[in-house]
Amino acid sequence: MSGTTLPGTSWSARARTCRLRDGGFPGLPLPSGDGAPAAARAAVRALLTELRMPPDAAHDAKVIVSELATNAVLHSGRARGLPPAGGLELWAHLRWRTRPEIVVTVFDPGPWPGPGVFAAPRSAPPGALGGRGLQVVDALTAAAGGRWGGHPTRSRLGARPAPGKAVFFSLPLPDGAAPGPLAGLRPAERIGALLVARGLEPVLTGGPEATELSVPDGPSCRVVTGRLTCTFPGSAPVGHPAADAVEVAEQIVRWHEEKAAAVVPAPRPGA
Known part of the structure; x- marks a missing residue:
């Protein structure tokens, strides 16, 4: 891609x-x-x-x-x-x-x-x-x-x-909870679709095995064999399971709006 x-x-x-x-x-x-x-x-x-x-x-x-x-x-x-x-x-x-x-x-x-x-x-x-x-x-x-x-x-x-x-x-969640099978888009595409719906313009590069999603001058996410690694400006990379696509998208939207509000970005939820 x-x-x-x-x-x-x-x-x-x-x-x-x-x-x-x-x-x-x-x-x-x-x-x-x-x-x-x-x-x-x-x-x-x-x-x-x-x-x-x-x-x-x-x-x-x-x-x-x-x-x-x-x-x-x-x-x-x-x-x-x-x-x-x-x-x-x-x-x-x-x-x-x-x-x-x-x-x-x-x-x-x-x-x-x-x-x-x-x-x-x-x-x-x-x-x-x-x-x-x-x-x-x-x-x-x-x-x-x-x-x-x-x-x-x-x-x-x-x-x-x-x-x-x-x-x-x-x-x-109750003990024993586990994510179900994620249907539809792959994790990077799913994150990108959620960001587009919120008015952001993410860019996807790479292919099925390794895909990178980035927001201009902002966070980036790399997906290799279903594992998400996200990097926010000024922060170390953080790994997520593929099931956390929605969580990662929400963190990126939050980062964008904190920057727009001229506030110091807070620690990412769950990070």
């Missing part, structure tokens, strides 16, 4: 109908206003049923995503002086590099407020009516052995990608 910029692809649309374990990347619009938390809970319930998550973990995940959706409705509109915001999205994918886990993300089109907003939250004052949502998220993810945080990114749904922010949480 000679060097070429990937054309538009329908892969991301097909991925929304794929099983998570088989590499699917569901992306669902959330309603604006008070309906967002309930819709997020229903979506997460369906996702975790597929993964056979224990009831306690599934309950905690629904509470966490409800808090994140509520926070997104309140703050994405407030930051722009608007009513409760539309344009909210819920995403989910699996990642495998350091351990099997599900990553659930709530996207909103509000501006990136800086990393300090997503540090370990302080206790709300006694008698306060609000401000406890992120404390709940922090406590439940920690108790389950998961992680959470936020970063700038781009939307996935709609006519064109829009800048905004993602707040995510991850929870470990």
